[in-house]
Amino acid sequence: MVWLTFSSKLIASCAWPSVLLFIAIMYRRTLITLVGSLSSIKVGDYVDASFSRETTEVATKSEAELPNVAADAEQQNLEQKFLELPPRLSILDSWKILEAAIANYLKDHNLKTAAISRGYSRTLGPGKMVHELQNASIITPAQLDLIKNLLMLRNEVVHDPYGLEPSQNDAINYVKSALTFANPFKIEMAGH
Structure with missing residues (x-):
């Protein structure tokens, strides 16, 4: 009876590590992709995964690449309103402002804003x-590249299968970058 108890305890103690090893082997590509896209992970009650690295890069690039247009009072008020929202919503709303500014710019300059597909006119996607x-x-x-990064980050917020929540710092970086990018479309891109 002692051997039976010993063997059942041995199997029970090896079951969970075996299952975790199996999952790690089967889904290694997905796990590598997930871990590569995160800047920090906490497990258990302290789950905190964000894309801070990407939003920080976008904020840095936007300062260097965009025309130096001072943020007007309207933009500052808009930033403040967005940052009072939860981070996910502030990112989505600031993207909507940027997308609308681009669409209006294209329309005002008689550039393509729609395509005909199967006989129906459809608005171009972002x-x-x-x-x-x-x-x-x-x-x-x-x-x-900067605007593609903003679009990619927005898509991660909308379609992320892992349910990761952006931090407040992520939202600050994203909102400032998106609204700074939208501002020149309202008045004209410098040099064009």
């Missing part, structure tokens, strides 16, 4: 609007 700006030489390659 990615296609950005490419329209690039094709018209409105933005530089560095600015193109």
